[in-house]
Amino acid sequence: MTDIEIFQRLGLALAIGLLVGLERGWHERQAREGERLAGVRTFAIVGLLGGVAAWLVPLAGGMLLAAVLLALAALLVAGYWVGLQRGGDIGITTEIALLLVFVLGAASVLGEMAPAAAAAVVLALLLSMKARLHGWVARIEKIELSAVLKLALISVVVLPIMPDRDLGPGGVLNPYELWWAVVLVAGLSFVGYAAIRLGGAERGMLLSGAFGGLASSTSTTLALARVVRVQPALAPQAAAGAVIAGSVTFLRILALTRVFQPALFAELLLPMAAMAGVGLLGAAVLHRRNAGRQDAGRGIAGIANPLELGAALSFGAVLAVILLGVHYLKLWLGSEGVFAAAALSGVTDVDALTISVSRLVGADLSVFHGAVAIFIAVSVNSVVKGGISWFAGTRGMGLRVLPIYLAAILCGGLVLALAGGGAAALI
Known part of the structure; x- marks a missing residue:
């Protein structure tokens, strides 16, 4: 020295x-x-x-x-x-x-x-x-402290002992990868839940929608719709928050594919980015039109803590079922079977379908067909959330949310059709 x-x-x-x-x-x-x-x-x-x-x-x-x-x-x-x-x-x-x-x-x-x-x-x-x-510690409830410890349990204790080998029909069930998916989705969800708890009540519906999109855009939309059902005057702010939550879901899909299948991430980058862009632009327009109103929506209720062990195990079970379903439908019907599974899965969940398709791509499914399947799932899910806004909320909320989602689907579909594999060459 x-x-x-x-x-x-x-x-x-x-x-x-x-x-x-x-x-x-x-x-x-x-x-x-x-x-x-x-x-x-x-x-x-x-x-x-x-x-x-x-x-x-x-x-x-x-x-x-x-x-x-x-x-x-x-x-x-x-x-x-x-x-x-x-x-x-x-x-x-x-x-x-x-x-x-x-x-x-x-x-x-x-x-x-x-x-x-x-x-x-x-x-x-x-x-x-x-x-x-x-101050943060003082605001933490016992159930949330328990959730943090459970996240540590499933990630630090359980994940390392999971066998890392392919099992089941077609070798589609890898216990380590299944549990890693559970950890990743639960972690993303808890980040959104914690953000709502720490800042949502003071930031209003826009930030609640943004953070709720990390936790669950469907449950966030339902919670906002329930608020509007009680206070119809909040429909514009709630619609903006719901659309932001859905837009975050598009970006969340990119994050999942980036982890589980980089080639699929490259194929979906432009379509999902376009859909998120349309959604955020629509939310900005809704917010601007109502910027002069008092923000009575100081946070939302109804976002459940996502780190109950039962919820984590349920997601793992759903993921395993979808993996097997996609495998058999692909075996029986080819690519069309994967598309059918995507449409059915999109009614309730897009995360599990995204991870399932990511595992198929490269072995039994082309990158482009995998991207189409995920696009179908997210499109169906977006329409379902539009329906939730209309029927669980009010007609006014639905008329604001549905057109933006339909425009996002149209834009994403056009980009996917025109890009058709060209995006991967840019990454």
Whole structure:
């Protein structure tokens, strides 16, 4: 290690301490002199101490670094004890931050500089977000905490132990890929659900529609329609939110195909993007026409928590059934059988059909025919959501939603027919 590199690394150790110390100093800026456990200077010194201790490791051995860390920990314990005797704050955030700054200072010299710097930025950001994080935690309900733990269970515990081999008729059932699909869809759905819970009630129907499209555009449309049934005057805002939810579904299909079948993603990129563009443009027109009205729709109710284990298992079962159905229909009727399965699946769900077709493409189905099948499913699903807007909501909501969806279907169909495999060459 050259002298210049040593100075650079020690400088980073000092900068880490200064960054975190700046945040801690600002956080405790109202405290009188001598009441703060550590400020900018202390954090900067601790960061530099870690760097210097690590620099001396080749000369004095690793025990020096361990001894200095233990001595620092002992000082912090003593300071914490004195603070308790004085009736001070019983939190230990600053003490832990000091220890981490020392470790990051040492890592700046002994390891890669970029990860140490990134960890310091994350540390400072977490320290600065105390009020916001506590506010989020206060708004979390028990059922939502349970959902997070269930997501961790199905992704971290269950997924790795699933056998990764093809089973069943035609080898269409791969347990690992089936469960990976469950994890992916459940994760996307929970992101949308969490976004609605954290921000939807204050952002109105537009953001509720956008986030609801990640969770479930069909249930979002139904929830908005129920609101309109009670308050018909909200039909324009609800229609815009429902169309946004459907437009997000088009983009969600692209995300799923990007993961499960990149060739299919390339084929669907232009059609789905065109459909999403038409939908978002239509929603913007609806919103602009009613921009002067008071937004009485401060969020929506009726979006169920998507991470019940029963729901996850049900999706996996539906996916397996559709995989088998598509396989046998393809075997009996050829491509037309896949199209029939797509139309039936689109009545209730497009995710499972998208994943099923993605697995067939390249082996038993051409990329273009796979794209057509998914287009059929999403078209049927869009018409169903238009019907929900009309019959579960009001005629006014349906007359706003259906024309936009029909225009999106027409535009997507034209793009798919004209592109016909050319889009893949552009990717």
